[in-house]
Amino acid sequence: MHEETCNDFARRPKLESVLPDPVRTAVMQTIARNRDRAGALLPILHDLQDALGYVPPESLALIASELNLTRAEVHGVVTFYHHFRNAPPGRRVVRICRAEACQALGARALEAHAKHTLGIDFHETTVDGAITLEPVYCLGNCGCGPSVLIGDDDLRARVTPAVFDELVAAARAAT
Amino acid sequence: MSGVKVFVPRDAVALALGAERVAQAIVETARLRGIDIELVRNGSRGLFWLEPLIEVATAAGRIAYGPVAAADVPGLFAAGFPDGDAHALRLGAVEAMDWFAHQQRLCFARVGITDPLSVADYVAHGGYRGLQNALAMGAGDIVAAVTDSGLRGRGGAAFPTGIKWRTVLDAPGGASAVPAAPKYIVCNADEGDSGTFSDRMLMEGDPLCLIEGMTIAGVAVGATQGYIYLRCEYPHARRALDAAIANAYAAGWLGADIGGSGKRFDLELRLGAGAYICGEETSLLDSIEGRRGQVRFKPPLPAIKGLFGKPTVINNVISFASVPVILDQGAQFYRDFGVGRSRGTLPIQLGGNLKRTGLIEMAFGVTLRELLYDYGGGSHSGRPIRAVQVGGPLGAYLPERLFDTVVDYEAFAAIGAMLGHGGIVAFDDTVDxxxxxxxxxxxxxxxxxxxxxxxxxxxxxxxxxxxxxxxxxxxxxxxxxxxxxxxxxxxxxxxxxxxxxxxxxxxxxxxxxxxxxxxxxxxxxx
Missing domain, CATH: 1.20.1440.230 (NADH-ubiquinone oxidoreductase 51kDa subunit, iron-sulphur binding domain)
Structure with missing residues (x-):
């Protein structure tokens, strides 16, 4: 058993070669842009997710070796923060605010409606690949909830179930 | 020759209610009618039920209209809106409205008034006077002014800001030490509490005020590097801060020679990644350092051993943004607002199930009931208000019989609640x-x-x-x-x-x- 493990390790391909070229290029570019910043890991992960839509788990070893961190450290950071995804999202990410101020204006019903009509739970993507549904805890729109964020920065206020259906239809049509 | 000045907010709430389409309609309609306009994208005045609230500068002052939909714009022009003429949506001067008339806007004095990204506009409205005074003072005098003002941390914990600054000033190191050793200024802009949005509004509506406050802190304690840690759920604030920081550098208010003083202060924006806990100051510091945002043991306090192990001033957005007016008008001016040990003003945020929601900045001492009914107008649903949560998701739920509680730190502590960041969320009687x-x-x-x-x-x-x-x-x-x-x-x-x-x-x-x-x-x- 022990011998096998050692052999596996010896046979393991070099880190870089297991990464598809576009991913490798994106990782190296984001590292080059940020490596001189103090505490560079979070900016690098943000950049990478902005470029690829997610942080590929297979890229963590390369990031770790470039930053002189252990793979465990990088894995620990990536999985700590809710924002980072380990798989590509649907064509549009739709975030529904679950926090109290939105609850006071009907967010619980909106959440149930969204999951039901899309046929998915939070952190899942519709079968057509169009919509990924995610929870968010406050978008700073606490006076005009329920609040929904579509994509990176399209914030919507007073989203009733009917308005939500319109937004989803528009998001589907746009992608 | 510039045309008629028209203000359409770029605040996230106004945008969420359609302000971008309104702005486009105004530009388009003005072009068709051959009217020369100058469009200013200001912050929000904080009257959310009237957003998008647009204003036009007339000879008789600024006249507001709202809530304006894009479809209303041709009609507004037909009614003579560029001259401030009558229309069903005309509100008159914002300052004369009941919501606004009794506010005391110190921190939010410029929000909604100026072009948030314009350094020239900022300076024209009293900006950088505080920093210029600070640059002429000794470090100890700046800290003393902040201490004497009675300012307490507006992030929720209400710790006296001046005492925190004093600790960092007295810690070894700093720009003038030989050899120089870094100290840091960190702004906690991880406003994750539901019901709070004053940080967001300030950063979108007057980001230079935050930048000036942090710069004054740097001058006061001998720090030359600052970080703003912003939650990534605030994309609009991120854009505003990015632009404002770049403009402040270009105008010489950040960098190697701030305001021609020979002193350096650099500022960098860092993004959070969706972790509420990073609003806790030691988690936030770990997060900037590139680690999991886990809480540190205290002591050592961040003032002694903070970011990268160095002495660090870490304050909330509103705390920093309160500093310029203190250094401009003096500690006594600020201190004269408020009650007891709660001095100055608090930007109160009304949210949840209320008819009129938004931001009210006033001295401590107003009651919850006045805020909920006189300002808030009762519930949005028309049903009785049953419960109120103050201070975010960690705040107590209060019943109707406690609505006469006065808004100040001690009064809230006395009923087992906390004022926190001043966010008030109302629920009607359908709440379970x-x-x-x-x-x-x-x-x-x-x-x-x-x-x-x-x-x-x-x-x-x-x-x-x-x-x-x-x-x-x-x-x-x-x-x-x-x-x-x-x-x-x-x-x-x-x-x-x-x-x-x-x-x-x-x-x-x-x-x-x-x-x-x-x-x-x-x-x-x-």
Whole structure:
């Protein structure tokens, strides 16, 4: 058993070669842009997710070796923060605010409606690949909830179930 | 020759209600009518039920119209809106409206008035006078002014800002030390509490005020590097800060020679990544350092051993943004507002189920009832207001009989609540307080950093206990167990997340026991 493990390790391909070229290029570019910043890991992960839509788990070893961190450290950071995804999202990410101020204006019903009509739970993507549904805890729109964020920065206020259906239809049509 | 000045907010709330389409319609309609306009994208005046609230500069002052939809714009022009003429949506001068007339806007003095990204506009409206005064003062005098103003941290903990600064000033190192050793200024812009949005509005509506406040802090304690840690859920604030920082550098208010003083101050924006716990200051510091945002033991205090192990001033957005006016008008001016040990003004945020929501900045001393009914106009749904949560998801739920509580730090502490960041969320009588208690524990389970066992495990166990109460399984025994569990969380957690999650839970049980009884409508077994 022990011998096998050692052999596996010896046979393991070099880190870089297991990464598809576009991913490798994106990782190296984001590292080059940020490596001189103090505490560079979070900016690098943000950049990478902005470029690829997610942080590929297979890229963590390369990031770790470039930053002189252990793979465990990088894995620990990536999985700590809710924002980072380990798989590509649907064509549009739709975030529904679950926090109290939105609850006071009907967010619980909106959440149930969204999951039901899309046929998915939070952190899942519709079968057509169009919509990924995610929870968010406050978008700073606490006076005009329920609040929904579509994509990176399209914030919507007073989203009733009917308005939500319109937004989803528009998001589907746009992608 | 510039044309008629028209103001359309670029605040996130205004945009969420359609301000971008309104702005486009105004530009298009003006072009068709051959009217020369100068479009200013200001911050929000804080009257959300009237957003998008647009203004036009006339000979008789600024005239507001709202809420304006894009479809209203041709009609507005036809009615003579560029001259401030009559229209069904005409509101008159914002300052004359009831909502605004009794406010005391110190921190938010420029929000909604100026072009947030224009350094020239900022300076024309009193900006950078505080920093210029500070540059002419000794470090100790700047800190003394902040101490004498009575300013307490507006992030929630209400620790005296001047004392924090004094500790960092007295710590070894700084720009003038030989050899120079870094100290840091860090702004906590991780405004994750539901019901709070004053940081966001300030950063979108007057980001240079925050930048000036941080620069003054740098001059005061001898720090040359600052970081703003902004939550990534605020894309609009991010854009505003990016632009404002670049403009401040270009105008010489950041960099190697701030305001021609020969002193350096650099500022960098860092983004959070969706972790509520990073609003806790030591988690935030770990996060900037590129690590998991886990709470640190204190001591050492961040003022002694903070970012990268160096002495660090870490304050909330509103705390920093209150500093320019203190250095401009003097400590006594600021101190003259407020009551008791709560000095100055507080930007109060009205949210949730209210007819009129938004931002009100005034001196401490107004009652909750005045805010909910006189300002808020009662519930949005038209039903009775049953519960109010103040201070975010870790704040207590208060019943109607406590609505006469005065808004100041001590009065809230006296009723077992906390004012926190000044966010007030109202619920009507359809709220199920057992569900709210359950949510508080669920939120704690989602957001716990995992360091302390009571918070990491106790939150999940708490959700299960509430579920058993709802299902009427050993109700009395489980209520006692929940109380015991909350006690463990309160006393066995390092930071406020585990320590204060019991507040919404216990207050819900204490003030709304009927929702935890067998006869509660939502979870009756029959």
């Amino acid at each position: 307080m057992l569900e709210q208690a359950r949510y508080a524990l669920e939120f704690c389970a989602v957001e716990s950093c995992g360091k302390c066992t009571p918070c990491r495990i106790g939150s999940t166990r708490g959700v299960e206990v509430v579920d058993r109460i709802r299902a009427d399984v050993d109700r009395e025994k489980n209520l006692a167990l929940l109380d015991d569990l909350c006690n463990t969380l309160r006393h066995g957690s390092l930071c406020a997340l585990g320590g204060l999650t019991p507040d919404p839970v216990i207050s819900a049980i204490k003030h709304f026991p009927e929702d935890f009884a067998r006869s509660a409508p939502s979870h009756r077994l029959d």
